Amino acid sequence: AIKYFLVQAAASALILFSSMNNAWHAGQWDITQLTHLPSSLILTTAIAMKLGLAPFHFWFPEVLQGSPLTTALLLSTVMKFPPITLLLLTSHSLNPALLTAMAITSAALGGWMGLNQTQIRKILAFSSISHLGWMIIIIMYDPKLTLLTFYLYALTTATVFLILNTTKPTKLTTMMTSWTKTPMLNATMMLTLLSLAGLPPL
Template structure:
Protein backbone atom coordinates (compact mmCIF):
# COMPACT_ATOMS: atom_id res chain seq x y z
CA UNK A 1 0.00 0.00 0.00
CA UNK A 2 2.69 2.47 1.05
CA UNK A 3 4.88 1.53 -1.93
CA UNK A 4 1.96 2.07 -4.28
CA UNK A 5 1.26 5.53 -2.84
CA UNK A 6 4.95 6.46 -3.08
CA UNK A 7 5.19 5.22 -6.68
CA UNK A 8 2.02 7.02 -7.77
CA UNK A 9 3.19 10.20 -6.04
CA UNK A 10 6.56 9.98 -7.77
CA UNK A 11 4.96 9.52 -11.17
CA UNK A 12 2.53 12.35 -10.43
CA UNK A 13 5.29 14.70 -9.29
CA UNK A 14 7.45 13.91 -12.31
CA UNK A 15 4.54 14.34 -14.72
CA UNK A 16 3.51 17.66 -13.17
CA UNK A 17 7.05 19.04 -13.38
CA UNK A 18 7.84 17.95 -16.92
CA UNK A 19 4.50 19.06 -18.33
CA UNK A 20 4.17 22.43 -16.61
CA UNK A 21 4.82 25.87 -18.04
CA UNK A 22 4.37 27.72 -14.77
CA UNK A 23 7.12 27.84 -12.16
CA UNK A 24 4.75 27.19 -9.27
CA UNK A 25 3.50 23.97 -10.85
CA UNK A 26 7.04 22.82 -11.55
CA UNK A 27 7.98 23.55 -7.94
CA UNK A 28 4.92 21.67 -6.66
CA UNK A 29 5.87 18.64 -8.77
CA UNK A 30 9.40 18.64 -7.39
CA UNK A 31 8.06 18.83 -3.84
CA UNK A 32 5.70 15.90 -4.42
CA UNK A 33 8.66 13.93 -5.77
CA UNK A 34 10.81 14.70 -2.75
CA UNK A 35 8.10 13.76 -0.27
CA UNK A 36 7.34 10.55 -2.17
CA UNK A 37 10.91 9.22 -2.07
CA UNK A 38 11.62 10.04 1.60
CA UNK A 39 9.68 7.06 3.06
CA UNK A 40 11.43 4.74 0.60
CA UNK A 41 14.87 5.94 1.73
CA UNK A 42 14.09 5.63 5.44
CA UNK A 43 11.99 2.45 5.32
CA UNK A 44 14.72 0.19 6.75
CA UNK A 45 14.81 2.29 9.98
CA UNK A 46 18.57 1.87 10.06
CA UNK A 47 20.40 4.93 11.46
CA UNK A 48 22.24 5.24 8.14
CA UNK A 49 18.94 5.30 6.25
CA UNK A 50 17.44 7.89 8.60
CA UNK A 51 20.55 10.02 8.18
CA UNK A 52 20.33 9.66 4.40
CA UNK A 53 16.66 10.67 4.31
CA UNK A 54 17.35 13.68 6.56
CA UNK A 55 20.22 14.82 4.33
CA UNK A 56 18.12 14.29 1.24
CA UNK A 57 15.21 16.25 2.67
CA UNK A 58 17.38 19.19 3.76
CA UNK A 59 19.20 19.46 0.43
CA UNK A 60 16.06 19.10 -1.66
CA UNK A 61 14.16 21.59 0.51
CA UNK A 62 17.01 24.11 0.18
CA UNK A 63 17.14 23.59 -3.58
CA UNK A 64 13.37 23.97 -3.90
CA UNK A 65 13.48 27.17 -1.86
CA UNK A 66 16.19 28.56 -4.12
CA UNK A 67 14.23 27.54 -7.21
CA UNK A 68 11.11 29.24 -5.89
CA UNK A 69 13.08 32.35 -4.98
CA UNK A 70 14.68 32.39 -8.43
CA UNK A 71 11.32 32.14 -10.20
CA UNK A 72 9.75 34.76 -7.92
CA UNK A 73 12.57 37.22 -8.48
CA UNK A 74 12.30 36.63 -12.22
CA UNK A 75 8.54 37.26 -12.03
CA UNK A 76 9.19 40.39 -9.96
CA UNK A 77 11.56 41.88 -12.52
CA UNK A 78 9.98 40.65 -15.76
CA UNK A 79 6.37 39.86 -14.87
CA UNK A 80 6.77 36.37 -16.35
CA UNK A 81 6.01 33.08 -14.58
CA UNK A 82 6.66 31.05 -17.72
CA UNK A 83 9.53 28.57 -17.35
CA UNK A 84 10.97 29.38 -20.76
CA UNK A 85 10.95 33.14 -20.07
CA UNK A 86 13.72 33.16 -17.50
CA UNK A 87 15.59 36.28 -18.55
CA UNK A 88 16.80 37.99 -15.39
CA UNK A 89 20.52 37.38 -14.81
CA UNK A 90 20.39 36.80 -11.04
CA UNK A 91 17.40 34.49 -11.40
CA UNK A 92 19.29 32.42 -13.98
CA UNK A 93 22.24 32.09 -11.62
CA UNK A 94 20.03 31.08 -8.69
CA UNK A 95 18.18 28.57 -10.84
CA UNK A 96 21.45 27.00 -12.00
CA UNK A 97 22.50 26.59 -8.37
CA UNK A 98 19.09 25.19 -7.35
CA UNK A 99 18.97 22.58 -10.11
CA UNK A 100 22.63 21.68 -9.59
CA UNK A 101 21.81 21.00 -5.94
CA UNK A 102 18.86 18.84 -6.94
CA UNK A 103 20.93 16.87 -9.44
CA UNK A 104 24.13 16.65 -7.42
CA UNK A 105 26.41 18.54 -9.78
CA UNK A 106 29.79 19.63 -8.45
CA UNK A 107 30.18 21.66 -6.18
CA UNK A 108 26.79 20.62 -4.75
CA UNK A 109 27.47 16.90 -4.97
CA UNK A 110 28.43 16.01 -1.38
CA UNK A 111 25.01 14.75 -0.36
CA UNK A 112 24.49 12.29 -3.20
CA UNK A 113 27.00 9.50 -2.39
CA UNK A 114 25.97 9.58 1.27
CA UNK A 115 22.27 9.38 0.48
CA UNK A 116 22.79 6.59 -2.03
CA UNK A 117 24.92 4.66 0.46
CA UNK A 118 22.16 4.91 3.06
CA UNK A 119 19.46 3.64 0.68
CA UNK A 120 18.63 0.18 -0.58
CA UNK A 121 19.57 -0.74 -4.15
CA UNK A 122 16.04 -0.27 -5.47
CA UNK A 123 15.69 3.14 -3.82
CA UNK A 124 19.17 4.00 -5.06
CA UNK A 125 18.01 3.17 -8.56
CA UNK A 126 15.11 5.62 -8.21
CA UNK A 127 17.41 8.31 -6.80
CA UNK A 128 19.95 7.91 -9.59
CA UNK A 129 17.44 7.87 -12.46
CA UNK A 130 13.80 8.92 -12.00
CA UNK A 131 14.48 11.57 -9.36
CA UNK A 132 16.96 13.28 -11.68
CA UNK A 133 14.53 13.45 -14.57
CA UNK A 134 12.40 16.49 -13.53
CA UNK A 135 15.41 18.73 -12.70
CA UNK A 136 17.04 17.69 -15.99
CA UNK A 137 13.89 18.70 -17.87
CA UNK A 138 13.90 22.07 -16.09
CA UNK A 139 17.52 22.49 -17.16
CA UNK A 140 16.49 21.71 -20.73
CA UNK A 141 13.63 24.20 -20.70
CA UNK A 142 15.80 26.98 -19.34
CA UNK A 143 18.97 26.07 -21.26
CA UNK A 144 18.87 29.16 -23.54
CA UNK A 145 19.01 31.41 -20.46
CA UNK A 146 21.75 29.61 -18.54
CA UNK A 147 25.33 30.83 -18.64
CA UNK A 148 27.21 28.25 -20.77
CA UNK A 149 30.61 29.08 -19.24
CA UNK A 150 29.37 28.44 -15.70
CA UNK A 151 27.67 25.24 -16.77
CA UNK A 152 30.72 23.99 -18.66
CA UNK A 153 32.95 24.68 -15.65
CA UNK A 154 30.60 22.75 -13.37
CA UNK A 155 30.37 19.96 -15.93
CA UNK A 156 34.13 19.51 -16.20
CA UNK A 157 34.44 19.66 -12.40
CA UNK A 158 31.73 16.99 -12.12
CA UNK A 159 33.43 14.72 -14.64
CA UNK A 160 36.73 15.16 -12.82
CA UNK A 161 35.46 14.74 -9.26
CA UNK A 162 33.10 11.93 -10.18
CA UNK A 163 35.98 9.96 -11.63
CA UNK A 164 38.52 10.94 -9.03
CA UNK A 165 36.48 10.27 -5.92
CA UNK A 166 35.21 6.96 -7.24
CA UNK A 167 38.73 5.55 -7.47
CA UNK A 168 39.19 4.55 -3.84
CA UNK A 169 35.65 3.40 -3.09
CA UNK A 170 34.79 -0.18 -2.23
CA UNK A 171 31.05 0.29 -1.68
CA UNK A 172 29.17 -0.28 -4.93
CA UNK A 173 26.46 2.27 -4.20
CA UNK A 174 29.05 4.99 -3.64
CA UNK A 175 30.84 4.01 -6.83
CA UNK A 176 27.56 4.27 -8.74
CA UNK A 177 26.89 7.65 -7.10
CA UNK A 178 30.22 9.02 -8.32
CA UNK A 179 29.52 7.46 -11.69
CA UNK A 180 26.25 9.38 -11.74
CA UNK A 181 28.03 12.65 -10.90
CA UNK A 182 30.50 12.01 -13.69
CA UNK A 183 27.70 11.35 -16.19
CA UNK A 184 25.92 14.51 -15.08
CA UNK A 185 29.03 16.35 -16.16
CA UNK A 186 28.66 14.93 -19.67
CA UNK A 187 24.98 15.89 -19.75
CA UNK A 188 25.59 19.42 -18.49
CA UNK A 189 28.44 20.25 -20.84
CA UNK A 190 26.27 19.86 -23.93
CA UNK A 191 22.98 21.24 -22.63
CA UNK A 192 23.57 24.80 -23.83
CA UNK A 193 24.48 23.64 -27.34
CA UNK A 194 22.24 20.64 -27.99
CA UNK A 195 19.59 20.01 -25.31
CA UNK A 196 18.13 16.98 -27.11
CA UNK A 197 21.50 15.28 -26.90
CA UNK A 198 21.44 15.81 -23.13
CA UNK A 199 18.08 14.09 -22.97
CA UNK A 200 19.31 11.17 -25.04
CA UNK A 201 22.39 10.86 -22.81
CA UNK A 202 20.14 10.84 -19.76
CA UNK A 203 17.96 8.08 -21.22
CA UNK A 204 20.92 5.87 -22.09
CA UNK A 205 22.58 6.54 -18.73
CA UNK A 206 19.33 5.62 -16.95
CA UNK A 207 19.09 2.45 -19.01
CA UNK A 208 22.59 1.25 -18.10
CA UNK A 209 22.35 2.33 -14.47
CA UNK A 210 18.99 0.59 -14.05
CA UNK A 211 20.45 -2.60 -15.50
CA UNK A 212 23.40 -2.44 -13.08
CA UNK A 213 21.29 -1.70 -10.00
CA UNK A 214 18.84 -4.49 -10.84
CA UNK A 215 21.65 -6.95 -11.52
CA UNK A 216 23.31 -6.09 -8.20
CA UNK A 217 19.95 -6.46 -6.50
CA UNK A 218 19.49 -9.90 -8.06
CA UNK A 219 22.89 -11.16 -6.94
CA UNK A 220 22.50 -9.29 -3.62
CA UNK A 221 25.87 -7.55 -3.68
CA UNK A 222 26.74 -4.26 -2.01
CA UNK A 223 30.53 -4.13 -1.96
CA UNK A 224 33.51 -5.21 -4.02
CA UNK A 225 34.58 -8.03 -1.72
CA UNK A 226 31.22 -9.80 -1.98
CA UNK A 227 31.09 -9.10 -5.70
CA UNK A 228 34.17 -11.26 -6.16
CA UNK A 229 32.40 -14.31 -4.79
CA UNK A 230 29.01 -13.57 -6.37
CA UNK A 231 29.93 -14.98 -9.78
CA UNK A 232 29.01 -18.47 -8.60
CA UNK A 233 25.37 -17.49 -8.03
CA UNK A 234 24.38 -16.50 -11.54
CA UNK A 235 27.41 -16.63 -13.85
CA UNK A 236 25.53 -15.45 -16.93
CA UNK A 237 24.15 -12.37 -15.18
CA UNK A 238 27.56 -11.52 -13.75
CA UNK A 239 29.10 -11.74 -17.22
CA UNK A 240 26.36 -9.48 -18.58
CA UNK A 241 26.97 -7.13 -15.64
CA UNK A 242 30.58 -6.79 -16.73
CA UNK A 243 29.49 -5.73 -20.21
CA UNK A 244 26.93 -3.30 -18.78
CA UNK A 245 29.63 -1.70 -16.64
CA UNK A 246 31.86 -1.33 -19.68
CA UNK A 247 28.91 0.18 -21.54
CA UNK A 248 28.44 2.72 -18.75
CA UNK A 249 32.14 3.48 -19.05
CA UNK A 250 31.51 4.38 -22.69
CA UNK A 251 33.56 1.74 -24.44
CA UNK A 252 32.72 0.89 -28.05
CA UNK A 253 30.92 -1.12 -29.42
CA UNK A 254 28.52 -0.88 -26.48
CA UNK A 255 25.54 1.45 -26.05
CA UNK A 256 27.30 3.81 -23.63
CA UNK A 257 29.76 4.84 -26.33
CA UNK A 258 27.01 6.51 -28.35
CA UNK A 259 26.25 9.57 -26.16
CA UNK A 260 29.93 10.26 -25.49
CA UNK A 261 30.73 10.02 -29.17
CA UNK A 262 27.91 12.40 -30.10
CA UNK A 263 28.76 14.86 -27.32
CA UNK A 264 32.41 15.03 -28.37
CA UNK A 265 31.31 15.45 -31.99
CA UNK A 266 28.91 18.26 -31.06
CA UNK A 267 31.50 20.05 -28.92
CA UNK A 268 33.97 19.86 -31.80
CA UNK A 269 31.34 21.31 -34.15
CA UNK A 270 30.90 24.19 -31.71
CA UNK A 271 34.68 24.77 -31.90
CA UNK A 272 35.13 23.70 -28.29
CA UNK A 273 37.83 21.17 -29.06
CA UNK A 274 39.77 21.87 -25.87
CA UNK A 275 36.69 21.22 -23.75
CA UNK A 276 35.94 18.02 -25.65
CA UNK A 277 39.52 16.84 -25.13
CA UNK A 278 39.45 17.62 -21.41
CA UNK A 279 36.18 15.82 -20.73
CA UNK A 280 37.25 12.84 -22.85
CA UNK A 281 40.47 12.55 -20.86
CA UNK A 282 38.60 12.91 -17.57
CA UNK A 283 36.39 9.98 -18.51
CA UNK A 284 39.52 7.81 -18.20
CA UNK A 285 39.30 8.28 -14.43
CA UNK A 286 35.83 6.78 -14.42
CA UNK A 287 36.97 4.07 -16.80
CA UNK A 288 39.49 2.91 -14.22
CA UNK A 289 36.91 2.10 -11.56
CA UNK A 290 34.47 0.66 -14.09
CA UNK A 291 37.22 -1.70 -15.23
CA UNK A 292 37.92 -2.61 -11.62
CA UNK A 293 34.24 -3.37 -11.11
CA UNK A 294 34.11 -5.37 -14.33
CA UNK A 295 37.20 -7.29 -13.24
CA UNK A 296 35.68 -8.04 -9.86
CA UNK A 297 32.41 -9.09 -11.46
CA UNK A 298 33.94 -11.75 -13.68
CA UNK A 299 37.00 -12.87 -11.76
CA UNK A 300 36.96 -16.62 -11.22
CA UNK A 301 38.92 -16.65 -7.99
CA UNK A 302 39.72 -13.77 -5.64
CA UNK A 303 43.44 -12.91 -5.72
CA UNK A 304 43.70 -13.28 -1.95
CA UNK A 305 42.02 -15.33 0.72
CA UNK A 306 38.59 -14.01 1.55
CA UNK A 307 36.45 -14.27 4.63
CA UNK A 308 33.33 -14.72 2.56
CA UNK A 309 32.01 -18.19 1.94
CA UNK A 310 31.72 -19.29 -1.65
CA UNK A 311 28.15 -19.03 -2.83
CA UNK A 312 26.45 -22.09 -4.22
CA UNK A 313 25.09 -21.72 -7.69
CA UNK A 314 21.35 -21.47 -7.43
CA UNK A 315 18.82 -21.78 -10.19
CA UNK A 316 17.44 -18.36 -9.49
CA UNK A 317 15.60 -16.87 -12.41
CA UNK A 318 16.86 -13.49 -13.50
CA UNK A 319 13.93 -11.03 -13.67
CA UNK A 320 12.79 -10.30 -17.21
CA UNK A 321 13.19 -6.54 -16.74
CA UNK A 322 16.84 -6.98 -15.76
CA UNK A 323 17.43 -9.11 -18.85
CA UNK A 324 15.80 -6.60 -21.19
CA UNK A 325 17.60 -3.60 -19.70
CA UNK A 326 20.95 -5.38 -19.74
CA UNK A 327 20.50 -6.38 -23.38
CA UNK A 328 19.52 -2.84 -24.36
CA UNK A 329 22.38 -1.26 -22.44
CA UNK A 330 24.85 -3.45 -24.33
CA UNK A 331 23.46 -3.68 -27.85
CA UNK A 332 21.91 -0.35 -28.88
CA UNK A 333 24.90 1.10 -30.73
CA UNK A 334 23.77 -0.19 -34.17
CA UNK A 335 20.83 2.20 -33.84
CA UNK A 336 23.17 5.19 -34.10
CA UNK A 337 22.33 5.90 -37.79
CA UNK A 338 18.80 6.73 -36.60
CA UNK A 339 20.06 9.44 -34.24
CA UNK A 340 20.12 12.32 -36.79
CA UNK A 341 16.38 11.80 -37.31
CA UNK A 342 15.77 12.04 -33.55
CA UNK A 343 18.05 14.98 -32.73
Protein backbone atom coordinates in the same frame (compact mmCIF):
# COMPACT_ATOMS: atom_id res chain seq x y z
CA ALA B 1 16.40 10.52 4.05
CA ILE B 2 16.55 13.79 5.99
CA LYS B 3 19.61 14.93 4.06
CA TYR B 4 17.86 14.21 0.76
CA PHE B 5 14.72 16.01 1.89
CA LEU B 6 16.61 19.09 3.08
CA VAL B 7 18.66 19.41 -0.10
CA GLN B 8 15.66 18.94 -2.38
CA ALA B 9 13.53 21.32 -0.33
CA ALA B 10 16.26 23.97 -0.41
CA ALA B 11 16.65 23.54 -4.18
CA SER B 12 12.90 23.83 -4.72
CA ALA B 13 12.83 26.97 -2.60
CA LEU B 14 15.64 28.44 -4.69
CA ILE B 15 13.73 27.70 -7.90
CA LEU B 16 10.71 29.56 -6.54
CA PHE B 17 12.92 32.38 -5.34
CA SER B 18 14.58 32.74 -8.75
CA SER B 19 11.16 32.95 -10.38
CA MET B 20 9.96 35.55 -7.87
CA ASN B 21 13.17 37.53 -8.23
CA ASN B 22 12.86 37.53 -12.01
CA ALA B 23 9.21 38.59 -11.76
CA TRP B 24 10.18 41.41 -9.41
CA HIS B 25 12.86 42.80 -11.70
CA ALA B 26 11.69 41.83 -15.20
CA GLY B 27 7.93 41.70 -14.70
CA GLN B 28 7.38 38.13 -15.91
CA TRP B 29 6.86 34.85 -14.09
CA ASP B 30 7.89 32.55 -16.94
CA ILE B 31 10.83 30.56 -15.61
CA THR B 32 11.90 29.60 -19.12
CA GLN B 33 12.44 33.27 -19.99
CA LEU B 34 14.77 34.47 -17.27
CA THR B 35 16.31 37.82 -18.17
CA HIS B 36 17.60 38.84 -14.75
CA LEU B 37 21.19 37.60 -14.18
CA PRO B 38 20.95 36.86 -10.43
CA SER B 39 17.74 34.90 -11.07
CA SER B 40 19.55 32.89 -13.72
CA LEU B 41 22.41 32.15 -11.34
CA ILE B 42 20.01 31.08 -8.59
CA LEU B 43 18.11 28.77 -10.94
CA THR B 44 21.35 27.24 -12.22
CA THR B 45 22.44 26.57 -8.64
CA ALA B 46 19.06 25.09 -7.72
CA ILE B 47 19.05 22.65 -10.63
CA ALA B 48 22.64 21.68 -9.83
CA MET B 49 21.59 20.92 -6.26
CA LYS B 50 18.69 18.79 -7.43
CA LEU B 51 20.85 16.82 -9.85
CA GLY B 52 23.80 16.49 -7.49
CA LEU B 53 26.29 18.33 -9.67
CA ALA B 54 29.59 19.42 -8.14
CA PRO B 55 30.08 21.36 -5.91
CA PHE B 56 26.56 20.48 -4.68
CA HIS B 57 27.17 16.75 -4.96
CA PHE B 58 27.96 16.19 -1.27
CA TRP B 59 24.57 14.68 -0.45
CA PHE B 60 24.27 12.18 -3.28
CA PRO B 61 26.94 9.54 -2.45
CA GLU B 62 25.94 9.50 1.21
CA VAL B 63 22.22 9.20 0.48
CA LEU B 64 22.82 6.46 -2.09
CA GLN B 65 25.07 4.53 0.28
CA GLY B 66 22.48 4.62 3.04
CA SER B 67 19.54 3.62 0.85
CA PRO B 68 18.22 0.21 -0.17
CA LEU B 69 19.09 -0.78 -3.72
CA THR B 70 15.56 -0.16 -5.01
CA THR B 71 15.56 3.34 -3.54
CA ALA B 72 19.06 3.94 -4.88
CA LEU B 73 17.84 2.91 -8.33
CA LEU B 74 14.98 5.41 -8.15
CA LEU B 75 17.29 8.18 -6.92
CA SER B 76 19.80 7.54 -9.70
CA THR B 77 17.30 7.37 -12.55
CA VAL B 78 13.64 8.28 -12.02
CA MET B 79 14.22 11.12 -9.57
CA LYS B 80 16.55 12.82 -12.03
CA PHE B 81 13.87 13.11 -14.70
CA PRO B 82 12.18 16.25 -13.25
CA PRO B 83 15.39 18.30 -12.85
CA ILE B 84 16.67 17.14 -16.26
CA THR B 85 13.35 18.20 -17.81
CA LEU B 86 13.58 21.57 -16.07
CA LEU B 87 17.16 21.88 -17.25
CA LEU B 88 16.14 21.21 -20.85
CA LEU B 89 13.30 23.74 -20.66
CA THR B 90 15.45 26.47 -19.15
CA SER B 91 18.85 25.69 -20.70
CA HIS B 92 18.85 28.86 -22.81
CA SER B 93 18.12 30.99 -19.73
CA LEU B 94 20.76 29.50 -17.45
CA ASN B 95 24.17 31.00 -16.88
CA PRO B 96 26.50 29.26 -19.37
CA ALA B 97 29.74 30.06 -17.55
CA LEU B 98 28.49 28.67 -14.24
CA LEU B 99 26.92 25.66 -15.95
CA THR B 100 30.14 24.85 -17.80
CA ALA B 101 32.25 25.21 -14.66
CA MET B 102 29.97 22.88 -12.71
CA ALA B 103 29.82 20.40 -15.58
CA ILE B 104 33.60 20.17 -15.95
CA THR B 105 34.03 19.93 -12.18
CA SER B 106 31.41 17.18 -11.98
CA ALA B 107 32.92 15.16 -14.81
CA ALA B 108 36.40 15.39 -13.31
CA LEU B 109 35.43 14.99 -9.66
CA GLY B 110 33.07 12.09 -10.30
CA GLY B 111 35.77 10.12 -12.08
CA TRP B 112 38.47 11.02 -9.58
CA MET B 113 36.48 10.32 -6.42
CA GLY B 114 35.14 7.05 -7.79
CA LEU B 115 38.65 5.63 -8.06
CA ASN B 116 39.11 5.61 -4.30
CA GLN B 117 35.89 3.78 -3.44
CA THR B 118 35.23 0.16 -2.56
CA GLN B 119 31.51 0.48 -1.85
CA ILE B 120 29.54 -0.27 -5.01
CA ARG B 121 26.80 2.28 -4.35
CA LYS B 122 29.29 5.08 -3.84
CA ILE B 123 31.06 4.14 -7.06
CA LEU B 124 27.73 4.31 -8.88
CA ALA B 125 26.96 7.63 -7.19
CA PHE B 126 30.21 9.18 -8.42
CA SER B 127 29.60 7.61 -11.82
CA SER B 128 26.25 9.38 -11.88
CA ILE B 129 27.88 12.70 -11.00
CA SER B 130 30.44 12.26 -13.76
CA HIS B 131 27.84 11.29 -16.35
CA LEU B 132 25.68 14.26 -15.44
CA GLY B 133 28.69 16.51 -15.90
CA TRP B 134 29.09 15.30 -19.48
CA MET B 135 25.37 15.73 -20.11
CA ILE B 136 25.45 19.31 -18.87
CA ILE B 137 28.38 20.12 -21.15
CA ILE B 138 26.45 18.78 -24.14
CA ILE B 139 23.18 20.55 -23.31
CA MET B 140 24.41 23.96 -24.42
CA TYR B 141 25.15 22.62 -27.89
CA ASP B 142 22.56 19.91 -28.46
CA PRO B 143 19.77 19.39 -25.88
CA LYS B 144 18.38 16.40 -27.80
CA LEU B 145 21.71 14.62 -27.51
CA THR B 146 21.67 15.29 -23.77
CA LEU B 147 18.24 13.69 -23.53
CA LEU B 148 19.42 10.65 -25.50
CA THR B 149 22.49 10.36 -23.28
CA PHE B 150 20.31 10.54 -20.19
CA TYR B 151 18.00 7.81 -21.48
CA LEU B 152 20.95 5.53 -22.18
CA TYR B 153 22.48 6.33 -18.80
CA ALA B 154 19.18 5.59 -17.02
CA LEU B 155 18.80 2.30 -18.89
CA THR B 156 22.30 1.04 -18.13
CA THR B 157 22.21 2.23 -14.52
CA ALA B 158 18.84 0.56 -13.97
CA THR B 159 20.29 -2.68 -15.34
CA VAL B 160 23.25 -2.45 -12.96
CA PHE B 161 21.04 -1.82 -9.94
CA LEU B 162 18.64 -4.62 -10.83
CA ILE B 163 21.52 -7.07 -11.13
CA LEU B 164 22.94 -5.84 -7.82
CA ASN B 165 19.53 -6.28 -6.25
CA THR B 166 19.61 -9.93 -7.31
CA THR B 167 23.21 -10.76 -6.40
CA LYS B 168 23.28 -8.56 -3.24
CA PRO B 169 26.97 -7.57 -3.16
CA THR B 170 27.96 -4.50 -1.16
CA LYS B 171 31.65 -4.18 -1.99
CA LEU B 172 33.80 -4.89 -5.02
CA THR B 173 35.36 -7.88 -3.27
CA THR B 174 32.00 -9.56 -2.67
CA MET B 175 30.95 -8.85 -6.23
CA MET B 176 34.04 -10.64 -7.51
CA THR B 177 33.35 -13.73 -5.42
CA SER B 178 29.76 -13.99 -6.66
CA TRP B 179 30.94 -15.00 -10.15
CA THR B 180 30.62 -18.72 -9.40
CA LYS B 181 27.06 -18.38 -8.09
CA THR B 182 25.53 -16.35 -10.92
CA PRO B 183 27.86 -16.40 -13.93
CA MET B 184 25.28 -15.13 -16.44
CA LEU B 185 24.27 -12.18 -14.28
CA ASN B 186 27.89 -11.31 -13.66
CA ALA B 187 28.67 -11.45 -17.37
CA THR B 188 25.71 -9.15 -18.03
CA MET B 189 26.92 -6.89 -15.25
CA MET B 190 30.36 -6.70 -16.83
CA LEU B 191 28.93 -5.80 -20.23
CA THR B 192 26.65 -3.19 -18.68
CA LEU B 193 29.50 -1.60 -16.75
CA LEU B 194 31.57 -1.45 -19.93
CA SER B 195 28.61 0.18 -21.64
CA LEU B 196 28.25 2.65 -18.78
CA ALA B 197 31.92 3.51 -19.18
CA GLY B 198 31.40 4.08 -22.91
CA LEU B 199 33.46 1.08 -23.97
CA PRO B 200 32.67 -1.71 -26.46
CA PRO B 201 30.82 -3.94 -27.14
CA LEU B 202 27.58 -2.13 -26.24
